[in-house]
Amino acid sequence: MTTPRALSTRRIAVSLFLVAGALAYVAMGWVQRAGVADDGSWEQAARVVRQDWKEGDLVVFSPAWAHAGAPRFQGLRVDIAELPDWYEAAKHPRVWVVATAPQREPTPPEGWQVISRTEAGAVTVHLWGPPADRPLAWDGLASMKDAKVSHGDGTARQECSTWQDDRWHCGPPHPWQNVGLITRDIEGRERTAIWAHARDNNDPLEIRWPNVPAGRTLTIHVGLTQRAIEEVNGTPVAFEVRVGGSLVVQRTIGTNEAGWFRHDVDVSDRGPLDVAVRIVTKSNPFRQLCFTADVWR
Amino acid sequence: MRVAPTRRDAAVGAALAVLHLALLAATLDVGFSRDESFYFNAAEQYAGWYDILLTDPGKAMSKESVDHFFAYNGEHPALPKMLYGASWRLFGQMHDPATEPWSRAWYFEGQPPEPILGWFSESTAMRLPALLLASFLVFAIYLFGVEFLGRRVALFAALGWMFQPHAFWHSHFACFDVPVTAMWFITAWAFLKSLPPPGKPRAPTHWRWALLTGVALGLALNTKHNAFFFPPLAFLWWVGARRREFGVSLEGAGLRVRIPPIPLAFFAMLIVTPVVYWALWPKLWHDPIEHLKFYFGFHAKHEYYWVYYFGTLFTKPPFPLPFPFLMSAMTIPGTTVLLFAAGTLRLFKEHLVRTGARFSAGLARVAERMPVREPGVILFVFLNFLVPFAVIAYPTVPHFGGTKHWLHGVPFACLMAGVGFEVLLDGLKDVADRVGGALRSRRVQAAGAAMALLLFAGPAAYDTLTDTADGSSYYNAYSGGRAAMGELGMQREFWGNSSYSALPWINEVLPPNSRVDFHDTTWDAVRMYWRDGLLRRDVIPVWDYKNADAFLFHWHKEFTDIEADCRDYYRLEVPAFVAAPEGVPLLDAWWKNAAKPSGKKP
Known part of the structure; x- marks a missing residue:
């Protein structure tokens, strides 16, 4: 049977645990608040970046969502999306990582170089360089106007030759049944990609670049927008990529399947490339498919 | 056991309430949320009805008048908006379109009424009834705690409620959530007071409290529809707490059914509550069935609001079941959460020991050393905490994204945190007794208790009284502070006030x-x-x-x-x-x- 003294010991242990918990809480709160960057720190960090800024540089924040000081970086290229995208950042020759608590000392992605690290009050400014041996040869996003867009197969094939508002339309301009650049929430962050809303009744949509510069790797990212995966309507979307007529990527994306799916295709032995993307679905409500295509040397 | 609060208790409760009101008044720099803005509009429209009421009461009661003044926002009861409108009429500093012609566009039908006292800004005048009710709730929590759970529990419960950034933020608004929390609490308090302690006879005072329960529930229902869950909760509690008094036995040729005395408050809920409900909602005066059909239909088929929760955007059912529990654990100051956990464990242990004591002499001896509590009170507090959370937790119920929809359960969670504070003080007293010497003196122990209160209520007060304009974006330090919104992918502002x-x-x-x-x-x-x-x-x-x-x-x-x-x-x-x-x-x-x-x- 539990004795009064044992009960008392238990009560003492519980109360000391509570006191320790409260003290830890006070300490955690103090540390968290002390880590918040003030105006002076942001100002100092912006000065560090501007002093050594080079054309083509990019500013990102660490943590990516912590862009409270973003207004100090007016006029620069800045990514303020909620999550980092190191793949897209690697298209820039240098990346400034403006870091605050709780991620003030972020680790560079694999293969990236640390160029410098500067303290600026409660902010640390890191300058990183992406892998130097992997320059970008071609970016589908920047080559949208060179694309040949069509729909239908065989004799029913029709060119989508209306270029309006930086997008290809099949016939008269359409608010969403078109192909062009867009920024949309895909797999956790806003991503700039090629909007290629699937057509209805298995009518294939094709986006083709006939003369893509040669390189080592063709990298494709594809996914449905956040709005698309929330929907209960529509059917899975078949996505294919052919290089020089050969099928190199084939994926079917489910109705509510979230993801920004990456495919790396070795194209090192091929000359100028003919890259064709094909998108098909049976029922197309909200089948907002987006993709990017890059060739890396 | 039940302890009648003394005048000193009432004075302490009143002091806490006045402190709460002063803190609310000192932090009125809170932007207008979407819902509050709709109720501003409704209050302004409803306020016009008072002018007719004063000049031509018959006309004011007519269907034409009611339809004209109460047409807007009929999906919620009128009472809070009528109070906000009355306060605005009485205390608001309206603009004069004669001297400021541009201000016409700012008012319903382009014409503000003449100011009467003109003491406060218009938003503050609208908010005043909600601020007063929020402060009265602090008083009620304290006195409830004193009466049913003891003064130490009461003190921390009242402070624990006062110092919660989300609840404090919501307490500023001319909305329904804190008012219905207050009305629910008052109803629950009156209900419990309407019941004689087990084994004691009914007294006239129990009749009065039963009547008050009926009135309070009518006012609660006239504040927000959450209150509809109180009667089933009370019934469930009565059956659960008095389960041993129910029975069926064979007697002669027939069956004899035994039931415990039915609470008088149930009759008041059946008779008084509907009258109060009808009387204070003008839209029910002329076409009650049609309007109630619309009202229940609206809430039964409420649209789903999107919820950002641990990096996933939930847009449709099933919504995450732990949402209200986890959100509260993350958005109530950590020291209060800690004491809530300790209090819950203590109460659970007490329940197990008392249940076991019926079968074991050893456990009976342990039970004797436990605090004496009125049977059923803990279950009552627990159900009043649990039911509001459980309703929203149900996966097909809209979760809305914020924390206000189960706020009426939180004062009861604070009472449980108060029990945790008692656990803390008991343990610290044992430490003092073991160490001995000067620590055994009452003064030193009182100072120790005060320091413990400061250690647990102080951080909560700090959290609550900083960044008061953005209370709905607070996450406690255990969760990582406000950074949890970014780090964990959680809901940020709620809504539109930023x-x-x-x-x-x-x-x-x-x-x-x-x-x-x-x-x-x-x-x-x-x-x-x-x-x-x-x-x-x-x-x-x-x-x-x-x-x-x-x-x-x-x-x-x-x-x-x-x-x-x-x-x-x-x-x-x-x-x-x-x-x-x-x-x-x-x-x-x-x-x-x-x-x-x-x-x-x-």
């Missing part, structure tokens, strides 16, 4: 006659910002960033596409202004005239 933080920037930076897309902030909120002199009157509100000079993006996960579209349209990459308490962006202000990104060295 424009308030951008008003100084708008007033100082934007050129005259700038067009501003206020995004999630409503027209009714903008009108009140003008009326309170918080927004320059030349600013032109639009809800179309393409036709605006500036766009106030309220950070919600579901809206980020709109921000991206605006950024592309304005050809900008960074906002001109960011409202970010503790470094977490709640609002990005995009201004067309800001420097465009060039990529070149600026």
Whole structure:
């Protein structure tokens, strides 16, 4: 049977645990608040970046969502999306990582170089360089106007030759049944990609670049927008990529399947490339498919 | 056991309530949320009815008058808005369109009434009844605690409720959530007081409290529909707490059914409550069935609000079952959560020991050393905590994203945290007794208890009284602080009030006659910002960033596409202004005239 003294010991242990918990809480709160960057720190960090800024540089924040000081970086290229995208950042020759608590000392992605690290009050400014041996040869996003867009197969094939508002339309301009650049929430962050809303009744949509510069790797990212995966309507979307007529990527994306799916295709032995993307679905409500295509040397 | 509160208890409770009111009054710099702005509008419209009531009561009661003045916002009962409207009429400093012709557009039908006392700004006048009710709730929590659980429990429970950033923030609003929390609590308190302690006979005072329960429930139902869950809860509790008094036995040729005395309050709920409900909701006077059909239909088929929770945007059922429990654990100050956990474990242990004591002499001896509590009270407190949470936790019920929809369960959680405070003090007393010497003196122990109170209530008070304008974006330090919103992918502001933080920037930076897309902030909120002199009157509100000079993006996960579209349209990459308490962006202000990104060295 539990004795009064044992009960008392238990009560003492519980109360000391509570006191320790409260003290830890006070300490955690103090540390968290002390880590918040003030105006002076942001100002100092912006000065560090501007002093050594080079054309083509990019500013990102660490943590990516912590862009409270973003207004100090007016006029620069800045990514303020909620999550980092190191793949897209690697298209820039240098990346400034403006870091605050709780991620003030972020680790560079694999293969990236640390160029410098500067303290600026409660902010640390890191300058990183992406892998130097992997320059970008071609970016589908920047080559949208060179694309040949069509729909239908065989004799029913029709060119989508209306270029309006930086997008290809099949016939008269359409608010969403078109192909062009867009920024949309895909797999956790806003991503700039090629909007290629699937057509209805298995009518294939094709986006083709006939003369893509040669390189080592063709990298494709594809996914449905956040709005698309929330929907209960529509059917899975078949996505294919052919290089020089050969099928190199084939994926079917489910109705509510979230993801920004990456495919790396070795194209090192091929000359100028003919890259064709094909998108098909049976029922197309909200089948907002987006993709990017890059060739890396 | 039940202890009648003394005058001193009432004085302590009143002092806490006055302190709460003073803290609320000192922190009125809270922007207008979407729902509050709708109720401002409704209160203003309903207030016009008082003029008719005073001059021609018969006409005021007519269907024509009711339909005219109470047409708006019929999906919620009228009582809170009638109170806000009355307070506004009495205390508000209205503008005079004769001297300020532009102010016509700020008022319903272009014509504000004549000010009567004109003591407060219009929003404060509207909010006053809610502030008073929120303060009375502190008084009620304290006295409930004293009567049923002891003074130490009562003190921490009252402070634990006062110092919660989310509840404190909601306490400012001319809305329904804290008022219905107060009305629910008062109903529960009156209900419990209407029951004689087990084994004691009914006294006239129990009749009075039963009657008051019926009235209080009528007022609660007239505040918000959450109160409909109280009667089934009370019934469930009665059956659970008195289960041993129910029985069926064979007697002669027939069956004999035994039931315990039925609480008088049940009869009051059946008779008095509907009368109060009907009498205080003008829309029920002439066509009650039709309006109730509309009312229940609206809430039964309520649209789903999107919920950002641990990095996933939930847009449709099933919503995450732990949502209300985890959100409260993350958004109530950590020291209160800690004591809640300790209190819950203590009460659970007490329950197990008392149950076991019926079968074991050893456990009976342990039970004797436990605090003496009135049978059923703990179950009552537990159910009043659990049911509001459980209703929202149900996966097909809209979860809304904020924490206000189960707020009426939180004062009871605070009472359980108060029990945790008692656990803490008992343990510290044991430490003092073991160490002996000066620590055994009553003065030293009282000082120790005061320090313990400071250690647990102090951080909660600090959390509550900092960044008061953005209380709905608070996460406790155990969760990582406000940074949890970004790090864990959680809901940020709730909803539409963050424009308030951008008003100084708008007033100082934007050129005259700038067009501003206020995004999630409503027209009714903008009108009140003008009326309170918080927004320059030349600013032109639009809800179309393409036709605006500036766009106030309220950070919600579901809206980020709109921000991206605006950024592309304005050809900008960074906002001109960011409202970010503790470094977490709640609002990005995009201004067309800001420097465009060039990529070149600026």
